[in-house]
Amino acid sequence: MRIGLLTEGGYPYATGESALWCDRLVRGLAPHTFDVYALTGDAGQEPAGRLPLPPHVRAVRTAAPGDAEGGGPGGRSDRCGYGRRERGRFEAAFADLAYGVCAGDVDTGAGPHADPAERFAAGLYALAELARAHGGLPAALRSETAVRVLESACRASGARRTLAAATLPDQLAVVEQWERLLRPLSLDWYDASDGLGRVDLCHAASAGAAALPGLVAKRFFGTPLLVTEHGSRLRAHYLATAGAPFTTPVRALLAAFHGRLAGEAYRRADLLTPGNAHTRRWQERCGADPDRLRTVHPGMDAERFAETGEHEDSGDPATLAWIGRVEPAKDLVALLHAFAAIRRRQPDVRLRIIAAPVRDADAAGYLALCRSLAAQLFPAEAAGAHAAGESPVSFEELGSPEAPTLEDAYAAGAVVVLSSVAEGFPVGLVEAMFCARATVSTDVGAVVEVVGGTGLVVPPRNPTALADACLALLRDPGRRHRLGAAARARALELFTVEQNLAAYRGLYLELLSHAPVRHRAAPGVPFAHPAESHVPGSWADRPAAPATSAPVKATATTVAAAPGDPDA
Structure with missing residues (x-):
């Protein structure tokens, strides 16, 4: 089977957990061949290098933000770049898309596309057909025609209330953003002989921009589409734009566009594979048919943690360990306050905060804040520890002599703590379970689904509950060991690479069995x-x-x- 793997900002580049998951999938399904179609996050990814690719990856086609024809920076034109007939087609198609985005979720019951979601879809596919026939959309999407159409859509009857205040600068900003989001329509990937028309199945790694080429291939060639999300792309967009320097109308229009695109991917995909129940609920609320949803947990490498997991009692029984990326969503502030309460009740306990290397200013600032808070909460200990060389709270970097490997980090303590206020799929929690560590976690994202009954779960932003749960495990070694053993058994059953590959191997065959026969000479x-x-x-x-x-x-x-x- 020939698979078109559609990615966004990750694979085949070494960027994040998504890239690692795609790499494991491709390497584990060697009987199939893969064509990788990657929307890169920025032009700097290519010089940074790709992951080494196995021989059954036949081709890699990438598109940076300015790769589509006419998609680079430039001034705005008052012309679409088409002839009269094509300009009319573009205006009608863009009007459908813009009105579908601007309208509220109310079916008016009139016209062929009264449902705003259906009107958005009609405009999207009409633009795709125009781009395929006439060489791309960027010039048209940056034209004054597009701005005028968007302005009319914002002021039309039934438009979202927040759009009434949209100004011309707002509309210009939105058109600029939409042009970038729609660039996949203008790529040369939709060739029936050597493009997405040649593959047997499109597998998109998200329901965002990565799914757009799959939707077009399904429209043009009837290619089955499988969409995988380990965390809701739409939710990630909402969180990312919350602090963006946009006005309210711009933020509303971008959110509505992403919502319509995700909803279209959820409705048209032949199968959806959310990585957890939390993502599945997002997909259902956005219009996904429950009958086409199959939860497939991410596969992770359990072998590297085998030695630590087989010696679950190797950690210091008076040490708590936190391992992860330093960022506000991890709520280390609440963890430090909880640890202060623990120290008052059991003074010999230590906390090791082992963080991945800090690479940006925001993370560095948050880490400095946490260090400062630790010094305030433990002034006497910090002063005395300076001479003695020991502190109740240690801030360590993963890869340092104190924690040279991830396995060493998890082996550092008897209890692993997760204090987050927001999580998708908690990868670090699964790693701790592979290491047979008892865990205390906050009830966010997919935590309860992952832990099951093998760890303690407390409400987020509640240092008192966090402290009580940690003390309960620190003071009961028998319970701690039982939970650690059960956690390892659960992780080996549900979250290994092998179970993930077996699931996708079956799903690929299922989708192909329902697809029309593709006639090819050989x-x-x-x-x-x-x-x-x-x-x-x-x-x-x-x-x-x-x-x-x-x-x-x-x-x-x-x-x-x-x-x-x-x-x-």
């Missing part, structure tokens, strides 16, 4: 022509041949697969 390859291609009737790909003629053969325009091609 000289010298047995069974290269499906039996259906020789049978006269309405289901055949071409008109039936006369009774006296030889069986129908492949036309000259059919792409020939190489001998031995597994997807022939």
Whole structure:
């Protein structure tokens, strides 16, 4: 089977957990071949280098933000760059898309696309067809025509109330953002002979921009679409734009656009595989059919934690460990306040905060704030520890001599703590479970689903509850060991790479079994022509041949697969 893997800002570049998941998927499904279509996060990813790719990755096609024709920086034009007929088609299509975004979620019951979501979809696919036929959209999307259409949509009857205050600068900013988001429509990926029309299945790594080429391929070629999300892309957009320097109308229009795009991906995908129940609920609320949802937990490498997991009693029984990225969502402030309460009741306890290397100013500022708070909460200990070389709270960097590896970090303490106020899929929690560590976590994201009954879960932003749970495990070694062993058994059952690959192997075959037969010629390859291609009737790909003629053969325009091609 030939898979078109659609990614955004990650694979094949070494960026984040999404890239690692895609790499494990590609390497684990070696009988299939992969074509990678990557929307890069920025132009700097390519020079930074790609992950080493296995031989069954046939091709990698990437698109940076300015790669689409006419998509680079430039001034705004009062022309769409098309002839009169094409300008009319563009204006009608963009009007459908803009009115679909601007309208509230109310079906007016009039017209062919009364439902705003359906009108958005009609405009989106009309723009895709125009881009395919006439060489791209960027110039048209940056034109004055687009701005005028958007202005009319913002002031139309039934538009969202917040859009009434949109000014011309707001509309210019929105059109600029939409042009960037719609650039995948203008790429040269939609070729029936050597593009997405050639693959058997599109697998998108999110329901955002990565799903857009899959939606177009489904529209043009009927290619099945599978969408995987380990965390809701729409939710991530809402969180990212909350502090962005946009006005309220701009923020509302961008949120509405992302909502419509995600909703279209959820409705049109043949199957959706959320990574956890939290993401699944987001998808259902955005219009996904529950019958097409299959929860598939992310697969993680359990082997690297095997030695630590088999010696679950190796940690210091009076040490709490926190491991992760330093950022406000991890709520280390609440953890430090909880630890202060723990120290008052059990003075010999230590807290090791082991953080991934800090790479940006915001994380560095938050880490400095936490260090300052620790000094305020433990002034006597800090002063005395300076001479003694020991402190009740230590801030360490992963990879340092104190914590050279991730396994060493989890082995540092008897209890691993997660104090977050927001989480998608808690990767660090699963790693702690592989290491047979008892855990205390806050009830956010998919934490309860991951932990099950193998750890203690408390409300977020509640230092008192966090302290009580940590003390309960520190003071009861038997319970701590039982929970750690149960956590490891649960993680090995649900969250390994092997179970993840087995799930996708079955889903790929299921989707292909429901898809129409794709007729491809392959000289010298047995069974290269499906039996259906020789049978006269309405289901055949071409008109039936006369009774006296030889069986129908492949036309000259059919792409020939190489001998031995597994997807022939």
